[in-house]
Amino acid sequence: MGKYLRISVGVAFAAAFIAGCGGEDPAVEIYDRAKAAFDNGEYEIVDDLCDEIIMDYPESETFEKAKELQLDAKREELFDESKALANSGRFDEAGELLMELAKIAGDDVKANYGIGWIYLQMANALAAEAMSVHPAMRGELALMSGAYIELAKYRFERCIEIDEDSSYGHKGMALYYYSTDDQDKALEEIDKAIENAPDDTEMISTRGLRATILAQKEDFEASKAEIDKLAEDFPDRGEVYLTLAEYHLRKDITDFEKPLDAINTGLEKEIEDEAIKGRMLSLKAQLMAQTGDFDGAMEALKAALEIDPLNQSYLDMFTLVYAQSELTKE
DSSP: OOOOOOOOHHHHHHHHHHHHTTOOOHHHHHHHHHHHHHHTTOHHHHHHHHHHHHHHOTTSTTHHHHHHHHHHHHHHHHHHHHHHHHHTTOHHHHHHHHHHHHHHHTTOHHHHHHHHHHHHHHHHHHHHHHTTSOHHHHHHHHHHHHHHHHHHHHHHHHHHHHOTTOHHHHHHHHHHHHHTTOHHHHHHHHHHHHHTOOSHHHHHHHHHHHHHHHHHTTOHHHHHHHHHHHHHHOTTBTHHHHHHHHHHHHHOTTOOHHHHHHHHHHHTSBOSOHHHHHHHHHHHHHHHHHTTOHHHHHHHHHHHHHHOTTOHHHHHHHHHHHHHHHHHHO
16 A cells, blocks of 8 residues: 655644634545545545545544544555455455454454455365365365364354354354254354344345345245345345345256346446356356357356356356357357
8 A cells, every 4th residue: 555655743733733723624624625535435535534644634533533444544455465365266365355354353253254255265165175076185175164163153252252243253153053953053043143143245145145044044935025125225235136036946956947036137237346247147157058148158257257257156167157158069
């Protein structure tokens, strides 16, 4: 990140003089700009603006707030980068950022949740790998996967220690119980997460997870009712339709038309998280390939790779679909 380089003693003295004379503190306006940049996810701008306050206005009332906002921005940036790497299957690189994030996580709930979430992704990847290797290697991979799940649990419990009403902490514990196939406890935790969801995005995420847990319990009627209510409450959000597509697949894995319709509907709507859009395009490709539409599947995967060019699962799927397409031409 760029740093402002300046001789700041004179500016700091002037700022202190203005403040002492009852004038307006110029650092307040800079802090407001930094806060707006933080809300927009522009973390490099936050870093630069906070540096400006820290270096030039040490007597300002915003000095301590600027230091904390700068740290928050660093946590968010590390989490976003490590999440993107984990979603791409680049776990070694994600792990390096994870170590850096762990050093500054402290009592930040979202940072601890983020670390736990990435541990779960690593556990899931190891479990999937175990299914594709020689049986002699499966035990070791299963143990490694189990270890990452326990590390994830530790971070989610840490969230609840920091804030017992934390939506992130209880969602994390719901994910933990879901991954260990204790769906009753997963439901208990996700209900607590829903009760304290801080915004619409988290409300959609937590209620979507509730529908997924119900489907995993094979309570398809309750799961569908949850999704229908979610679509009613958030009619313009495409993420809801990913949950609907996954519901249809759990209910009947041989019916590709209903989940494909759900994905196509969702892709026409607002999707805040590009990673979720990539997942939807990837699922669309899988469904189209299952129906024999290999050209359509490759187009969907190309769109997914536009979002995440190094995502290993998208690259592997594209290779497989391309091979299937070529074989049908022979």
